Amino acid sequence: MVNCCGLLTAKKGPVPLTSIEVELQVKDHVATVISTLKYKNKEDKPLEAVFVFPLPGDAAVCHFSAQVRHKHIVAEVKEKQKAREKYDNALSSGQQAFLLEESEQSPDIFSMSVGSLPPGRSASIRLEYVTELAVQADDGLRFCLPAVLNPRYQPQGSEGVSVQVTSVPASLVPYSLSFSARVSAPRPVSKVESSSPLEPLQYLNTDQTQATVKLAAGHKFDRDVELLIYYKDAHQPTAVVEAGQASAKPGTLMGDPVVMVSLYPEFPQSVLSSPASCGEFVFLMDRSGSMGCPINNGKQQETRISSARDTLLLLLKSLPMGCYFNIYSFGSRFEHIFPTSAEYSEKTMEDALKKVKQMLDDLGGTEILQPLKHIYSQPCIPKQPRQLFVFTDGEVGNTKEVIDLVRKNSGSHRCFSFGIGEGASSALINGMAKEGGGHAQFITGADRMQPKVMQSLRFALQPAVEDISVTWNLPKKVSATVLSPPITALFQGQRSLIYAQLSGKLSQSSEAAEGCVTVKYSLAGQPSHNQLHFSLTPAEDTGLTVHRLAARTLIRSLESEEGTHRQQKNKAVKGKVVKLSVQSGVSSSFTAFIAVNKDSGESIQGPLLRRNVPTAMFCNALPQSFPGMHPIAYGCSSSGPMKKGSVFKFGMKRSAPRAPTMMAYCSVPLPPPPPGCSSPGPMKKGMPAEHLAPKQPPRVPLLQLVSxxxxxxxxxxxxxxxxxxxxxxxxxxxxxxxxxxxxxxxxxxxxxxxxxxxxxxxxxxxxxxxxxxxxxxxxxxxxxxxxxxxxxxxxxxxxxxxxxxx
Known part of the structure; x- marks a missing residue:
């Protein structure tokens, strides 16, 4: 029997969100996601439904609308505080209103408020965003529809005022999901894989360049939906030119054509076959309580921390002689194996492995900022390029602070990041790798951590690409303004994206006009380049996808600048972001989507009840627990009492007071854990030290030999x-x-x-x-x-x- 403590609402009322329908449209490596959320008020009083949910961290949210009875209301983008005031004023006046805003601390968290839904009334909310698909080590394109939103640990003293999140064990999510995808590309679609059951892939034409696929019937929205899409001859550079918006002013981003260039550098085999024999390899391992969760739903016996221990074994055995290394681990505090990075030898490797074998998920919360500051404070070793590997389940509330820190130190290292398990923050994992000139990987579903990490080690052993420059060769009177941040890292087989605004007028013979972009760089001391010629004729049927992605890229760059110059430039930069966000219709941390139904013909009377729609929480994602209370899910350890001020919250502050939310906790005794799940008790005084060490299951033959x-x-x-x-x-x-x-x-x-x-x-x-x-x-x-x-x-x-x- 399951305890429903804080499960639905404070009064255990019904959840107004009944279903989510998602339509995915993939064109080459760009995805458009259209989500329809259906609400119904089953109570006898008007409701405000608040839903805090995850989206991909690099998504450009570009449409938000509501269908109420026969009226379609399209939201507009406004400065965030003005949007909040408009929303609250509408509710105070008895009007229906809809608000969508991005977290100020993490761009992969959004809050949707559906206000003044009368008794018995339904509303349908449409949310649309576009995003690029990341290239995986096996050349697949990864799409992830996040469902799991683990409460994120926010350290004391971190910036931003936040609200709590209602989460429930993944199996108890009270609304359903239907999901379908349509894939089209210039090249044949060879296969589509998923961690969730799929119906058979259906091809729509004979050359197999278009296909559809759906989730199998009966899927609950209790885990992230991941698709891996594979094309034949995937590594083909491309360029797409998109015409500007007819109603926009020429010379603006939305009024001019925009080009999206996708390049895949190919390095000489001689360079790839001679990996570097030097470097300082720093491994930063999450040891918060949530690392005790199963790494996936299928292998309950393998936890995130046990998989991480096996991964560190492979990493340590694969390092080259002559390099330096250190291993840090963190939770509410951090530890390191050596005071400073040690030279790699038989002794230092064995000393490190002894410590790795003892690693537990016992360090409390997820404070990644302090160990990063300590690592960056250590002087770099001459002629030993620093390579930082960060492993975390990504449940933090100060995402932007962490990414800002990596950015400030990007000149001294490369950062490779790994998101472990369901609910890892895509904004954190991708942001650290992007700003650190490295590569990001996600380990979800049935994935094994080891092959993905070793792929990134191969990248780290490639020589750093230096002196990267981009030049354009365009017809006369046409110029390109690059909207993307400068390329700081290139890896063999990994895609590099460039967005540029094309200004000026093409000649009457523009159908034959061509442009050329060249990326030059130095690799292992040898000059090299990649070049792409492309037609300047705008592609058909692209909508404004490229423009919105370009706007999102520019918005993120400006937001980064605002984070770097908080005192001097933040007002000016914020003004630029708000202006660009409003003009392009793309969300930002300083704006929000607001829609008000002014023509409902009725004023909604009576007290407004707030209902918090829960998201899925995988295992017990909370690194600390309240005294005398137990997490609902099993399989993870808790590490000490909740400290005052250590609240799991998000960077969204409402102008009007709201009722407090409830988290998925209960204060009643729980039934015994099911077979195969751990329920660790408190450490008793005088308990032998061996009880602190993790139980070591018999090693698989491969790891036995490697060890x-x-x-x-x-x-x-x-x-x-x-x-x-x-x-x-x-x-x-x-x-x-x-x-x-x-x-x-x-x-x-x-x-x-x-x-x-x-x-x-x-x-x-x-x-x-x-x-x-x-x-x-x-x-x-x-x-x-x-x-x-x-x-x-x-x-x-x-x-x-x-x-x-x-």
Missing amino acids: LQKASGCWLLDAALASALGKTSEEVEKSKPGPVNKEVWATILALIWLHAFKMDAKEEWELLATKAASWLRAQNATCGTDCVDAGNALLGCSVQKDALGL
């Missing part, structure tokens, strides 16, 4: 290796060719086993195998072929010597 590798890249010939290979020590010793060194023999056996039995996980062990092969070549072993033949005979396989990199 035995030495920092130099070799393996030792011992009983542990024999066991990992599934053999006895006697069998391994007896099969060794006579004159061969024991470490050489052991290392060749390990490489053969990896190539024969673990090719499906090659992304995880490829770097450490490369290190092992380099070690073998340095030994000048003369019996390589004999060893490979003997190893194949022992292990019962047929791996070729060339495949081992020898």
Whole structure:
């Protein structure tokens, strides 16, 4: 039996949101999302329904409207405070009003208020946004419709006044979701995958460039909906020119044509095959209470923190000799393994691994700002480029402060970020990587953390691209004003987007007119470039998608500038953002969408009841709990009492007082946890220290073998290796060719086993195998072929010597 404590509303009244319908339209790598939210007041008094929900952090919200009975009301964008006042005045006058605003602290959180909904009355809300789809390591384009909104920890002293969020366990979300997608591209759609069950992909034409797909029936809106879209020959540079809005003034962003250029740099193979052998690798690991949650719904036994421990093992084994490294972990406080980054050696690697094995989700809240400040305060090591890897489930309330800090230190490092589990903030994860010149990855659904992290390590080992410049070659009297921030990072196979406003008039023969954009850069000391020629003829049927994405890009850049110069320039920058947001109809942190139904023909009387629509909360996402109260979900630990002022809240301040919301907590005893879920009790005085260490399940064979590798890249010939290979020590010793060194023999056996039995996980062990092969070549072993033949005979396989990199 489930306790409904604070589940729906303070008085356990019904939730007015009944369903959400989402239509996704994907054109190449751009997505348009149209959501219809249906509300119904099932009570006997008028309601105000407040829904705080997540959206992709880089989304450009461009339309908000309401359908009430037979009237369609389209919202307009206004400065935020004016919009709030208009909304509150409408409610005070008995009118219906609708407000949509973005959080001041995190651009991936929105609040929708549906005011004065009379008893028995329904309303249909339409919300539309556009967004670019991120390229994954396997060349898929990732779309995520966030459903899970875990309450975000906001440290004491952080900026912004906020409101609390109502969350419920994911399985108890009281409204349904229907989801359909239509995909079209210049290239064939090869497949569409999802963490949620899908109906079969339906192609709409013979060349397979258009297709539709739907979520399978019965899906509850209890987890993020993730789609991975794969095209044939995906890495094709493109440029789309979109005509300006006919009603807009020429010379403005909305009145002029805008071009969106998509480039995929290709680096020489010689550079990619010689990864860097230096660098300072700093790993920052979240150890807040929410890291004890299952990493996905399917594998309850694997928690986020246990997966993170395995990932750190692979990372430490894959680092090159001669580099430096350190591991930080954080919650309400932070720790580090070494006082300063240590040189990578057998001793420092083993010391770090001992600490990693003891890592628990026991550090409380999610205060990422302080460890970042400490890391950035450490002097950089000469000739050792700093590479920062940040792992978090992303449940923080001071997102903009964190991103501002990364931006201010972008010249001293590259930042690679990883969002773990449902509900990770896309604004935080993408923002840190973008501002830090790195790459972002999300681990959700059935994803494994290790292959995605190792892909980013390969990026980090690529030499930094320097001296990046963009030049345009356009017809006479046509000029380009770049709207995107300067490109600061390029990686092999990863897309770079550029938006530019095209000013001036094209000639009468513009149908044949062409433009050219060139990106020049220096790679490993060698000059290189990528170039794209494109037609200046505007594409058809694009609506204003490119303009809105360009406006969103420029708005985000201006907001970043406002964060950097809070004292000197904030008023001027805020004015620019508000003006651009109003002109383009795209949301910002300083504006809001407001709609008022002035022609309802009736004044709504009586006290207005507030109903907070709950969002899904995956597991127990809260890093701290109130004394004497228990989180509703199982599977996570709580770490100490709630400190005064440590409230889970969002940067949205209402001008009129509202009733307090309730969080998903109860003060009554809970039933025992279901099988397989943990319910850790308090630490008792005098409890043996071993009870503090995480239970170590039997290691999977791959990790068992990897854990035995030495920092130099070799393996030792011992009983542990024999066991990992599934053999006895006697069998391994007896099969060794006579004159061969024991470490050489052991290392060749390990490489053969990896190539024969673990090719499906090659992304995880490829770097450490490369290190092992380099070690073998340095030994000048003369019996390589004999060893490979003997190893194949022992292990019962047929791996070729060339495949081992020898």
